[in-house]
Amino acid sequence: MKDKTTILLTIAMLTLLVCNIALYANKILSPSIHNKSIEQQYQDYLEQRIAQEQEQEDVVVSDEEMADEQLKDLKSMGEEDRMYTYIHTFLSYIESSDYKSAYDLLYPDFKEQYFKTQADFEEYVKNKYPQFMRLEYKSIERQGEYYIVSVLISSEIATNKPSLQQRFVLHENDFNDFEISFQV
């Protein structure tokens, strides 16, 4: 009987000992495992960020290249072609629904007089211009530093919007830096 009790007590003690050892081992080893997991996550995240940044950098470089190319083109152009390019840029923004960029090109006093908000401008251009525009430059006149360009705007695709002849007034501050207004 006594032996049986001793055996049971020994088993109990051994179980407790194993549990303690297991708990202790877990206590020591767990942060390391945990840290490794975090480290892996961080590494993954970092790699992802680097990849994203690289991707973004690639896009920026490509934009810069595009801007450089455009600037180079503008520098090789005469004033007449530069004005046509500026009008094309302005109307392209409208065509691609980038109304903010188009609105930002407007001469401040013109904005104040006709389009106090971007929403006013958006409403006007959506009603006035065809979705896909074909431009025909009819005439250009210079008044000192100001250029008056007459443009025939029609739709590239069949539409019920009639063609529109409109005068644009431009002032060029520098290459690709200009202000524009137009006959409302």
Add this chain to the structure above:
Amino acid sequence: MTITDFRLKIRDFFRRNKIKLIVIIVAWIGIIIVNKYLENTSEPEIPKTTYSPHTAVMDDSVVPTKLQSPIEQLIEKYVDFCNAKDYENAYNLLTDECKKNVFSDNIDNFKEYIDSVFDTKKIYNIQNFSNKDGTYIYTVTILNDIMASGLTNEVLETYEETVVIIDNGTDDLKLSIKGYIKNENMDRMYEDEYIKINVTDLKVEYEYLTYKLTIRNKTENIVVLEDFSTTDEIYLDTDYGKRKRTDFLLEPIVIYPGETKYYDFNFTKFYDEKAVINGLVFANVRILKSYSGSEDTRQSELDNAVSRYSITLDV
């Protein structure tokens, strides 16, 4: 020749030409440095346009570089004052001669003129038109603010103001407007037994010359200088031909006994024209006993004339 000889020759060459070689190397390095400096200090490229505001339309002469910016600033100031209806400051940018001879020293006359030109906010551009003897003539085109309107509901209308800037050597540049350039004291006189003519003053504008005359009839007869009964009764004789009077109101010039009359004779002559003036000619001076101005009696009046002759005044 052995290699040693060759080496000795080279060494000898370098020894003999040491100074020259150093000078060449220093000059070469200097050129490289100057080139690098010029590369780095090159002016930024600006958009090329056909607009050259300081190149004269008439002869492609260019306004001196040191005056270009002051002239631009002066005209800008003037237009800004006019737009702001700051009459006094705008008026003070005019030369004293312009104030006196164009606006009779009366700011109200200037105000009236400015109100008629600057009825709304205007923008402007300048173009050098002609240069002569330190006098720079610009056309200032004044127009509505087309950038602000986008030419909405309007046709492009411009007003051309002939602005004259005279460089008198001082830093204080002034301008005159309406094409006015200067006035000159003439002090020329013609006198005979019938008539006394004094030319006292000459007003020079870009397009016109205006002579101020005093004419006195010394007789008991009637002096007829111009009644348009014949051609070219009074003209300015130039080596490019005769210039007729271009007065706004052309009236006959008939002076009665003892009378003294005052006239402004206006002739077209551009300031930068090369034509030389030979004289002011009164080609058909008539001293008449009677004068009716009627065609019916003209011949009999001429038949009874006391004298008929012509006068050329050196002006």
